[in-house]
Amino acid sequence: MxxxxxxxxxxxxxxxxxxxxxxxxxxxxxxxxxxNWPKAAFEATDTDAALSELLGSDAIKNSDLVKIKAPDIAENGAVVPVTVESDAPGAQSISIIAAGNNTPLIASFDLGADAVPFVSTRIKMAETADVIAVVRTEDGILRAAQEVKVTIGGCGG
Amino acid sequence: MSNIRIRANARDGVTTVRAIMNHEMETGQRKDKDTGEPIPAHFIQEVTAKWNDEVVMTGLWSSGVSKNPYLSFMFNGGEKGDTVEITWVDNKGESETGTAEIS
The missing domain is CATH 1.20.5 (Single alpha-helices involved in coiled-coils or other helix-helix interfaces)
Incomplete structure (x- = not known):
């Protein structure tokens, strides 16, 4: 037994x-x-830290050459459509940030030689905040921002 | 069977791709309503887009991309019949690949 x-x-x-x-x-x-997944940048809890981890630089200029399209008001923060385009020559990457999220860096896209500097996706936003688009070019790092008012946040539960 | 739906159209020398992937994109911040246990993070971390054999874009993602992610991008070139291939890898090492012909 x-x-x-x-x-x-x-x-x-x-x-x-x-x-x-x-x-x-x-x-x-x-x-x-x-x-290649930039863990420190994605886990950073504020926008400046995320960008400096991601891009290795704090020298970021506001620019009309970066165009961001997002709704003024998003009723559902779980699905906010965002489109970023750039007219800047020599665009190498496009990054999308939701400044009000716990971890603001949403996504970063590395552009191949034949890529058009254009990307469109849908993101989660916890609260009303700026959506920031950052484009790395051969001449420096450019950014544009647009505020999106969020009625119901889309991160927690 | 792939769970990535892709449409690619070539026009005036530029190809536009639209894709939808099936994925939970779980943030790790939510709790199970019944048990109160946290739901572990489960999200796509890397998306690679190819035109024939050439990588045209690589996306690095957090769980801040919406559930069942939508992605659209464009590249110079591409002709009817060329292949567009999209592959994702998530934080658990799971992966899916989908392809479409440019029309």
Missing amino acids: IDAKRRTLLKGSLGVSAIGVAVSAGLLMPGAVLA
Whole structure:
């Protein structure tokens, strides 16, 4: 009787450790695959820190060459359409920020050689705040902002 | 079967792509209504868009992109019959790829 119990216990603990190994192997994988994902920038809790982590520079100028299209009022903060375009020559990346979110950096797009500096997506906004578009060009980093009034926030629950 | 729906249209030398991906885009900040347990973050981190074999755009995302993400982008070039391929990888290492022909 005692023997049988011991056996079950042993079996059980073996099973658990096998799962543990599988889980840690699974957790290691994304890091290895996504070496480029800028964790510190995405986890930064204010806009300036996020941008300086992402772009490695604080020298950002307001510019008419960055155009941002977003609604003035968003009834549902969970789905706010945002479109960013740029006329600046040599655009290399487009980043989108919701300044009022816990972690403001939403997305950053690296543009290939043939990409048109244009991106359109839908973002979550926690509260009324500026949506900021940042475009890195060969001549510097440019930005534009537009306030979006959010009726119902779209981050928590 | 892919869960990425892609449309690509070429016009005057520019191809416009529109895509919708099925993904929860869970922030990790929400709690389960019944158990009160936090729902773990689960979101797409990287999206790669290719025209034939050329990478035209790479998107790095947080969970601040809306559920079932919509993405539109454009590139110079592209002809009817060329392939547009979109691949995403999420924070759990899961991945999906979808393709479409330019029309």
